[in-house]
Amino acid sequence: METTSTMPYAVMGNFYDPNKLIHAAEHIRDAGYEKFDIHTPYPVHGIDQAMGIKRTSLPKFSLGGALFGLANSIGLIWWTGSVHYPLNIGGKPLFAFQFSIPVMFELTVLLCALTTVFVMFGYLCRLPKWFHEYQHDEGFRAAVDDTFVVVIQSDDSRFTETGAKGLLEKLGAENVRTVAANTEYSHV
Amino acid sequence: MTNNYMIGDSDFVKGLKSKAIILAGIGAVGTALAYVASDIHHFMASYLLAFVYFLGISVTAIFFSALQFLVRAGWSASVRRIAEFFTGFVPYLAIGFIPIVIDILTGHSTLYHWAHHTDDVINDPVLKAKSAYLNQTFFFIRLALYYLVWMWMRSFIVGNSYKQDEMGHDYTPTKKNMKRSAPFIIMYALTITFAGFDLMMSVEPHWFSTMFGVYFFAGNFVSTIAMLTIFTAILYRAGHLKGFVTPEHFHDLGKLLFAFTxxxxxxxxSQYFLIWYANMPEETEYFIGRTHTSWQWIGWALLFIHFILPFAILLQQKVKRNLSVLIATSVIILVMHLIDLSWVVLPVFSEHIFFAWQVIPLFLLFLGAFLFATAQQFAKKSMIAYNDPYIEESVELVS
Structure with a gap:
C-alpha cells in the first residue's frame, strides 16, 4: 500500500494527564487542524468529541449492504422459482412474499453484517496495516504504555512546523518533536 | 438524599388528573350513549378492546419493573418508577372484568360463542372437545387467578421498589425484588399468555395458535415502552427529571422501542407464515377471515404503520435522541396497537370491514381511568427511585 506520499512528516508531543490531553485536543480542533491524531494506551472518554471526530459513515454502508441483500433475495427467489425453473410445490404459488420473507430477512441481515465488517476493517480502518508510519519513534511507542501522543500531520492545510510546535508547547506537551514518516516498512 | 421528587402538587400531576377526569367523563357519557344507541355486539367488542388494551399495559409495566431488577439494569433506574406508576391501574382491573363476566353469565355471551348454552354449541364437536377448558366456571376461576397473581406481583415488586425510597443505604427491599423477580417473570409469562388465550383468542373458539400468547405479549410490551417514553419525555420537558434523565435514556428507550417493534x-x-404454509383448515379460517376479506386492509396497515414506518423512523441514531420524533413514533405505535387488537376481535362480528365507533368513547373512558390511576401514584410516591443502588450508574449513563 502506497501511503507514504500522504504522510511526509509530523509534529508530535507527549501528554501524561488525560484532562490536559482533552483540553489540548479541543484547542487543536478549534485552531482548525483536521489532520491530527491522538494515540492513547486506553480508550479516553470524551476524546472523540474533543477532537471533533465526525460520526462514522459506516451505517450508510450497512444500509447499502442491507438493501443490496434484500434486492438479491427477492430476485433470487423470483427468478429461480418462477422464471428459470418453475416447480409446483404443494400447490403453492411460484412466487409469493409469504415464503420469501425468511430468505429476504436472512440475506438482508447477512449482507448487512458482511458489508459492515469488511467496510469497517478493510476500508475505514485501512486494515491490514502491519506497520504505522511513525512507529519507529521512541516517544510514539510509549503510547502503548503510559503516554498520550498527539500527532499533527504536515499535510494539513494549516500546517507550519513552527506553528504546530508552538501550539503543542503552549498546550503543555512534552518532548515536542518533528518525526519523519518511515516508508521502509509500509510496503510489508 | 432528600426527597424532592414528590410532584403531587405540580402542574403536571394536577393537569394529568383533571385531564384524566375530563377524558373519563366524556368517555362515560359516550359509552352510555353507545350502550343505549348501538348494537350490543359491537359495544361489547369495543369494551373488550379498550379494557384489554390498558390491562396489557398496566400488567406489562409490572413485568418491565421486575425485568430491570432481574437483570440488575443500571440504565433504567431513573425511568423505572414511571413504569411502576402505570401499575396503579392493576387494582381497578377487577371492576373492568365485571361487564365481561356478566356478559358470559347471561348464557348468550356477545363476545364468547363457546359460553353459549345453546344446541349449536352443545352439539359442536370442536367446542365439546374444548369444553374442559372453555367453560364458564373455569374461565371465571382463571380470570380471578390472573388478577390475584398480578396483584401479588405488583404489591411485591412495586411495593418493595417504593419501600426502598425510605431505606437509605439498606438495600433489603431491592435485594428481595432481585431474588423474586425471576419466578415472577415466569408467572407473568404464563398469566399474560393464558390471559391472551382467554380474553382475545377465545373470541374465535374454533381457532387456536400456540403463538398467540407471545404475539399478545409483544404488542403489550412495545406499547408499554411507548407509553413510558411519552410520559418520560413530557416530564423531562417540564423539567421534572433534571439531573436524572438525559438524552442517553431516550436513546435507550428508542432502542427498546425499535427492537420490540x-x-x-x-x-x-411467524404466526401468519406457519399457518399460511401448513394450510390446514382448522388454522387457516382465522387468516382467511382477516386477509381474504376487506379486513386485509387492516393487515396491510399493520405491516406498514405498525412496523415499516416506526422501523424506518427509529433506524437512525439521531432520531432516538429527538424527543418530538420519539413521542410521535410512540403515539403511532400506541394507536396501531389498538388497531392490532381490533384486527383480532372485530372480524368475528362481520366479514366486511367496519369501524366500531363505540371503541372511541370506551377507549377514552379507559384512558381516563388509566391516567387517573397513574396520577394517583404520582401524587403518592417519588417519581424517581432515588435510593436505588443503581441510580448513580443510571444518571451517568452513556448509551
Missing part, C-alpha cells in the same frame, strides 16, 4: 412483527409474521 421488530419483535412484534417477527412474532406476528
Amino acid at each position: 421488530v419483535f412484534w412483527m417477527y412474532i406476528s409474521f
Whole structure:
C-alpha cells in the first residue's frame, strides 16, 4: 500500500494527564487542524468529541449492504422459482412474499453484517496495516504504555512546523518533536 | 438524599388528573350513549378492546419493573418508577372484568360463542372437545387467578421498589425484588399468555395458535415502552427529571422501542407464515377471515404503520435522541396497537370491514381511568427511585 506520499512528516508531543490531553485536543480542533491524531494506551472518554471526530459513515454502508441483500433475495427467489425453473410445490404459488420473507430477512441481515465488517476493517480502518508510519519513534511507542501522543500531520492545510510546535508547547506537551514518516516498512 | 421528587402538587400531576377526569367523563357519557344507541355486539367488542388494551399495559409495566431488577439494569433506574406508576391501574382491573363476566353469565355471551348454552354449541364437536377448558366456571376461576397473581406481583415488586425510597443505604427491599423477580417473570409469562388465550383468542373458539400468547405479549410490551417514553419525555420537558434523565435514556428507550417493534412483527409474521404454509383448515379460517376479506386492509396497515414506518423512523441514531420524533413514533405505535387488537376481535362480528365507533368513547373512558390511576401514584410516591443502588450508574449513563 502506497501511503507514504500522504504522510511526509509530523509534529508530535507527549501528554501524561488525560484532562490536559482533552483540553489540548479541543484547542487543536478549534485552531482548525483536521489532520491530527491522538494515540492513547486506553480508550479516553470524551476524546472523540474533543477532537471533533465526525460520526462514522459506516451505517450508510450497512444500509447499502442491507438493501443490496434484500434486492438479491427477492430476485433470487423470483427468478429461480418462477422464471428459470418453475416447480409446483404443494400447490403453492411460484412466487409469493409469504415464503420469501425468511430468505429476504436472512440475506438482508447477512449482507448487512458482511458489508459492515469488511467496510469497517478493510476500508475505514485501512486494515491490514502491519506497520504505522511513525512507529519507529521512541516517544510514539510509549503510547502503548503510559503516554498520550498527539500527532499533527504536515499535510494539513494549516500546517507550519513552527506553528504546530508552538501550539503543542503552549498546550503543555512534552518532548515536542518533528518525526519523519518511515516508508521502509509500509510496503510489508 | 432528600426527597424532592414528590410532584403531587405540580402542574403536571394536577393537569394529568383533571385531564384524566375530563377524558373519563366524556368517555362515560359516550359509552352510555353507545350502550343505549348501538348494537350490543359491537359495544361489547369495543369494551373488550379498550379494557384489554390498558390491562396489557398496566400488567406489562409490572413485568418491565421486575425485568430491570432481574437483570440488575443500571440504565433504567431513573425511568423505572414511571413504569411502576402505570401499575396503579392493576387494582381497578377487577371492576373492568365485571361487564365481561356478566356478559358470559347471561348464557348468550356477545363476545364468547363457546359460553353459549345453546344446541349449536352443545352439539359442536370442536367446542365439546374444548369444553374442559372453555367453560364458564373455569374461565371465571382463571380470570380471578390472573388478577390475584398480578396483584401479588405488583404489591411485591412495586411495593418493595417504593419501600426502598425510605431505606437509605439498606438495600433489603431491592435485594428481595432481585431474588423474586425471576419466578415472577415466569408467572407473568404464563398469566399474560393464558390471559391472551382467554380474553382475545377465545373470541374465535374454533381457532387456536400456540403463538398467540407471545404475539399478545409483544404488542403489550412495545406499547408499554411507548407509553413510558411519552410520559418520560413530557416530564423531562417540564423539567421534572433534571439531573436524572438525559438524552442517553431516550436513546435507550428508542432502542427498546425499535427492537420490540421488530419483535412484534417477527412474532406476528411467524404466526401468519406457519399457518399460511401448513394450510390446514382448522388454522387457516382465522387468516382467511382477516386477509381474504376487506379486513386485509387492516393487515396491510399493520405491516406498514405498525412496523415499516416506526422501523424506518427509529433506524437512525439521531432520531432516538429527538424527543418530538420519539413521542410521535410512540403515539403511532400506541394507536396501531389498538388497531392490532381490533384486527383480532372485530372480524368475528362481520366479514366486511367496519369501524366500531363505540371503541372511541370506551377507549377514552379507559384512558381516563388509566391516567387517573397513574396520577394517583404520582401524587403518592417519588417519581424517581432515588435510593436505588443503581441510580448513580443510571444518571451517568452513556448509551
